[in-house]
Amino acid sequence: MSSSPKGPTRVSAQTLNAFSQALFVAKGVSSEHAQTMANALTWADLRGVDTHGISRIPMYFRLLDSKEMNATPNLHVLKETLALTVLEADRCAGPVAMHEASDMAMKKAKLTGMGLVMVRNTTHTASLGIYSEKVAQSGMACIALAASRPNMGYYGAKAAGVSTAPFSMAVPGPKGQAIILDMASGIVSLGKLAQLKANNEALEPGWALDAQGNETIDPQKASIPLPLGGPKGSGLSLMFELMASLPVLNPLIGHFFSDKEDAQRHCQNAWIIAIDIAQVCPEASFYNEMENTIKALKALPVEQRVGTEILMPGERGYKERHLREQQGVPIPAKMQATLTELALKYKVASPF
Amino acid sequence: MSSSPKGPTRVSAQTLNAFSQALFVAKGVSSEHAQTMANALTWADLRGVDTHGISRIPMYFRLLDSKEMNATPNLHVLKETLALTVLEADRCAGPVAMHEASDMAMKKAKLTGMGLVMVRNTTHTASLGIYSEKVAQSGMACIALAASRPNMGYYGAKAAGVSTAPFSMAVPGPKGQAIILDMASGIVSLGKLAQLKANNEALEPGWALDAQGNETIDPQKASIPLPLGGPKGSGLSLMFELMASLPVLNPLIGHFFSDKEDAQRHCQNAWIIAIDIAQVCPEASFYNEMENTIKALKALPVEQRVGTEILMPGERGYKERHLREQQGVPIPAKMQATLTELALKYKVASPF
Numbered sequence: 198m199s200s201s202p203k204g205p206t207r208v209s210a211q212t213l214n215a216f217s218q219a220l221f222v223a224k225g226v227s228s229e230h231a232q233t234m235a236n237a238l239t240w241a242d243l244r245g246v247d248t249h250g251i252s253r254i255p256m257y258f259r260l261l262d263s264k265e266m267n268a269t270p271n272l273h274v275l276k277e278t279l280a281l282t283v284l285e286a287d288r289c290a291g292p293v294a295m296h297e298a299s300d301m302a303m304k305k306a307k308l309t310g311m312g313l314v315m316v317r318n319t320t321h322t323a324s325l326g327i328y329s330e331k332v333a334q335s336g337m338a339c340i341a342l343a344a345s346r347p348n349m350g351y352y353g354a355k356a357a358g359v360s361t362a363p364f365s366m367a368v369p370g371p372k373g374q375a376i377i378l379d380m381a382s383g384i385v386s387l388g389k390l391a392q393l394k395a396n397n398e399a400l401e402p403g404w405a406l407d408a409q410g411n412e413t414i415d416p417q418k419a420s421i422p423l424p425l426g427g428p429k430g431s432g433l434s435l436m437f438e439l440m441a442s443l444p445v446l447n448p449l450i451g452h453f454f455s456d457k458e459d460a461q462r463h464c465q466n467a468w469i470i471a472i473d474i475a476q477v478c479p480e481a482s483f484y485n486e487m488e489n490t491i492k493a494l495k496a497l498p499v500e501q502r503v504g505t506e507i508l509m510p511g512e513r514g515y516k517e518r519h520l521r522e523q524q525g526v527p528i529p530a531k532m533q534a535t536l537t538e539l540a541l542k543y544k545v546a547s548p549f
Numbered sequence: 550m551s552s553s554p555k556g557p558t559r560v561s562a563q564t565l566n567a568f569s570q571a572l573f574v575a576k577g578v579s580s581e582h583a584q585t586m587a588n589a590l591t592w593a594d595l596r597g598v599d600t601h602g603i604s605r606i607p608m609y610f611r612l613l614d615s616k617e618m619n620a621t622p623n624l625h626v627l628k629e630t631l632a633l634t635v636l637e638a639d640r641c642a643g644p645v646a647m648h649e650a651s652d653m654a655m656k657k658a659k660l661t662g663m664g665l666v667m668v669r670n671t672t673h674t675a676s677l678g679i680y681s682e683k684v685a686q687s688g689m690a691c692i693a694l695a696a697s698r699p700n701m702g703y704y705g706a707k708a709a710g711v712s713t714a715p716f717s718m719a720v721p722g723p724k725g726q727a728i729i730l731d732m733a734s735g736i737v738s739l740g741k742l743a744q745l746k747a748n749n750e751a752l753e754p755g756w757a758l759d760a761q762g763n764e765t766i767d768p769q770k771a772s773i774p775l776p777l778g779g780p781k782g783s784g785l786s787l788m789f790e791l792m793a794s795l796p797v798l799n800p801l802i803g804h805f806f807s808d809k810e811d812a813q814r815h816c817q818n819a820w821i822i823a824i825d826i827a828q829v830c831p832e833a834s835f836y837n838e839m840e841n842t843i844k845a846l847k848a849l850p851v852e853q854r855v856g857t858e859i860l861m862p863g864e865r866g867y868k869e870r871h872l873r874e875q876q877g878v879p880i881p882a883k884m885q886a887t888l889t890e891l892a893l894k895y896k897v898a899s900p901f
């Protein structure tokens with residue numbers, strides 16, 4: 198652990214993981230679920246996805262307080278066919294549902310070649326890459342997506358209509374590193390908008406709308422991120438809703454705009470698909486072609502304005518993980534204070 | 550049919566379809582395959598996707614001449630599991646492979662809930678929306694993607710490394726109109742670059758590289774489109790290659806950058822996934838939620854700079870189809886001349 202006045206403190210992932218677990222257990226979550234949740238947050242912190250790491254704990258606590266997240270859920274299978282399962286998540290923490298769902302999808306895939314688990318009625322999914330990496334590390338290909346309530350502009354509208362819904366694809370990669378694409382359907386994240394606001398830095402044109410639905414570059418006014426590539430990003434997000442929310446009869450967009458009392462509730466649905474590529478081709482041949490492909494791309498002339506080398510999807514995260522496993526995860530002073538306050542309230546020892 | 554000097558002539562879709570079929574048959578394609586190919590091109594022409602309609606016939610003829618496309622293919626199943634099939638397309642015309650593959654995926658889905666067909670060694674896939682719409686019109690959800698040889702910049706590189714690979718998702722919709730997302734992974738299409746070049750109109754910054762790999766807005770120099778959202782678009786395209794090309798051991802990127810004699814050959818691989826949502830929920834409930842969702846989005850305040858109403862993915866195509874079914878498909882004078890020349894050569898009556 199190292200620190201400087203008002204600067205971030207570096208804390209080991211093990212310490213953060215144990216601290217997160219203890220907090221969730223103190224809040225009434227089972228130790229098994231608390232471990233799954235802590236693992237998901239630490240995964241993001243190690244890979245440099247700070248917006249999806251332990252910085253989410255206060256939000257999870259708020260959701261547990263409001264009962265939008267269920268500390269003692271009853272996960273159960275609603276429907277099952279040979280290749281497809283509908284898992285009722287009972288408003289559990291997203292990582293608990295997705296951890297279970299990815300195992301179920303892989304089990305199906307072993308039997309039939311491919312398995313899809315439709316996760317119904319879950320909460321904040323955290324980074325989809327956690328689960329798609331897990332599937333890929335097991336030798337399978339993965340497609341995952343999640344649907345959430347509207348917070349992003351719909352193309353052609355002056356208001357939020359869809360969410361900054363995430364999409365992930367992953368395949369096994371060489372040297373134990375999966376190739377992991379993990380992207381949102383927005384052109385800019387809510388986290389980035391918050392950061393620009395804090396620093397009072399102007400947005401790029403076309404990034405966001407203000408509360409009245411007008412495009413703005415004013416960081417103090419920007420509140421609704423715009424979709425990636427206009428109709429492409431909002432189309433992707435809408436398709437995730439139509440596929441992940443409608444067949445399981447848990448609509449998020451329709452509900453949000455309804456006059457129901459809980460219209461503003463937090464709720465998500467998700468899909469995870471596992472494809473057992475070992476049933477299609479020998480592992481060694483797959484890795485051989487993979488290495489040729491990566492080698493060809495890495496040999497392209499580098500655009501120095503972007504970086505010093507050409508990276509595969511997810512590779513930056515592995516580099517950051519390597520670094521942070523050695524040096525610890527930097528936790529900003531403000532986040533330390535917030536989490537220490539929570540720790541005091543729930544009688545858990547704070548590492549800060 | 551109507552015409553004006555040097556302007557486009559409007560020709561009925563039936564006429565274009567019969568003309569295309571006759572041309573393909575004259576080139577040695579079976580009448581069944583010729584019909585499938587003509588249907589695919591006419592589908593795009595009717596929906597206003599002029600870059601993927603009969604304007605592609607000269608390209609198909611070049612590919613047939615060079616034997617990169619096989620006029621008399623032997624499509625056959627290479628591998629099969631309960632939910633997954635690898636279809637060897639034997640370099641057939643893309644629409645022939647995808648038509649067959651979508652039927653196979655739906656048949657699997659009826660049995661297991663979900664079916665994936667990996668199409669190996671196909672050629673120009675045409676619009677993915679043709680096949681995803683077909684699956685959706687049969688009451689199933691669809692995910693489709695295709696991999697092709699590099700023609701688009703890879704994020705962080707000063708050269709083409711991946712392709713402007715397409716992705717499509719579709720679900721059944723109300724009133725017989727599917728909801729169809731059909732998008733490329735590039736920020737701008739090659740067709741749009743060609744159009745800007747013809748009109749000598751400047752590009753938007755960040756749209757393309759010149760042959761030396763430098764960003765340019767000069768329409769005469771722009772030759773390599775850039776990916777949608779930087780690492781997101783090039784990541785999507787690369788993942789399609791890793792998923793659709795590698796497991797079937799028909800790598801396109803690795804091959805393109807190899808020193809093999811046919812490194813520059815035209816070749817594609819594709820995936821089509823069908824999900825039988827009727828096994829998950831009653832059709833009436835699904836349509837009910839769908840209508841609520843569409844109604845909520847269409848009620849949002851309209852951004853007048855974009856249009857006069859809020860559209861669902863694929864809706865613009867249905868509107869255009871309705872119009873063109875009545876008024877015919879506009880065929881530019883230059884395209885008429887090119888196709889008439891081809892018709893003369895192959896002794897087929899030209900409709901122009």
